[in-house]
Amino acid sequence: MASIASHSLIWVKTKTKSQAVAKPPKDNSPITEHLAYLLAQANREINRQLEMRLSKEGVPVEQWRILKVLSDGNGHSMGELADAVLLNHPTLTKMVDRMVSDALVYRVQDPKDRRKVLMFVSDRGKALSKRLNSLAVSQEEHIVESYGDKSTNELKRLLESLIDSSN
Amino acid sequence: MASIASHSLIWVKTKTKSQAVAKPPKDNSPITEHLAYLLAQANREINRQLEMRLSKEGVPVEQWRILKVLSDGNGHSMGELADAVLLNHPTLTKMVDRMVSDALVYRVQDPKDRRKVLMFVSDRGKALSKRLNSLAVSQEEHIVESYGDKSTNELKRLLESLIDSSN
C-alpha cells in the first residue's frame, strides 16, 4: 500500500472564478443539486449497465448479490441475507423460491433456532456465481477506465462513510 | 460565490501508514467493495429517509421529483419528464394519471407537435411542491449535520462526474 509522509507541501491546482461547487440546495434549486437525486441517478445508470452485463447469464442483479453473499460457504438466515442484498423479506423469499427451483441455492432449517432458515449455495450456484463475478468485475474495470482510478476509489470511500454516518 | 487564486501553496493533510483504500474488486472480494453495491446501498438508505420525511404529505419520492421538475412553470413532454425523474415511460404515465386525479398536474397537447403531451403543475401542485421542497431540504441539512459539509459537496461532485463519464 502507498505510504506517504504525514504532511506534504505541494502545489494544489484550484479553481479560478466562482466555482460551480454544490451548495446545500434551496427550495428553488434544481433537483440535480439534491444528493438524494444524484444518488438515485448514478445508481440507476450503474445498475442498468451491470444488468446488461449480467443479462448474458439471464440473471437479475439481485441474484448476483445473493449468490455472492452465500459464496462464503456459510449458511445465512433469510433476515441476514435480506439485509445484505438490499431486499425486503417477502421479495427475498420469492426470489429464493425461484433460485431453489433453478437449483442455485437450497434451504436448511437452522438446528440451533428452528424459526430460522439457513441458505446455502449449490455447486451449480457456485459455478454461476463465478461467471457473474467476472462480469461484475469487468464492468467495474470499465467504469474505472472512463472515470479514473482516483475518482472511483474516492467515491467508494465517501459512499462507505455516508452509509456509516447514516446508522 | 467564493473566488480564489488560481494556484495556492497550501498544507495538505495526508494519510500516514498504509491506507484502507478501496481497490478494484477481485472475483472473491466481498460485495461491499463493488461500486455498484455501494451506490445501491447508499441510495436505498437515503431514499428511505427521504420517503419517511415526505410521508408527512402522503407523497412518494417520485411525485416530489415530478412536481419539482414541473415547477419551472414550463411545459415538459412525457419523454423529457421521464428522463428527468428517472422513471420509465409507462410508469410515469400511470403516476401522472394519479396526479391528474389529485389535481396536482395537468396535460396539454403540444400545439407544435401533436404527438407530444406537455405537463404542467397546477396551483395546488405548486403549493404541495413548496411543502415537499422544505422537507427535502431539511433532510439534506440533516445529512450534512452528521456527514459533514465537505464530504457532502465532494460526494455530489463525484456523483455528477460519474454520471457525466457514463454518457
Next chain:
DNA sequence: CTTCAATTGTTGAATATTCAATATTTTCAA
C-alpha cells in the same frame, strides 16, 4: 411450568412496474 410477547419466515391480496403491442403524429425519401 405456563403464558405472553418478540422474532423469524412465508403467504395471499393489493399495488406497482415492466414488456410488448397499439394509436397517433411527424419526418423524410422517393
Next chain:
DNA sequence: TTGAAAATATTGAATATTCAACAATTGAAG
C-alpha cells in the same frame, strides 16, 4: 404528394413488489 419509417404516449397483460396477516418457534417474566 405519398408512403414508409421514426417518434411519442398510452394501454393491457404479465410480472414483481409490498403490505398486512399468519404460523411457528423462542425468550422471558411471573
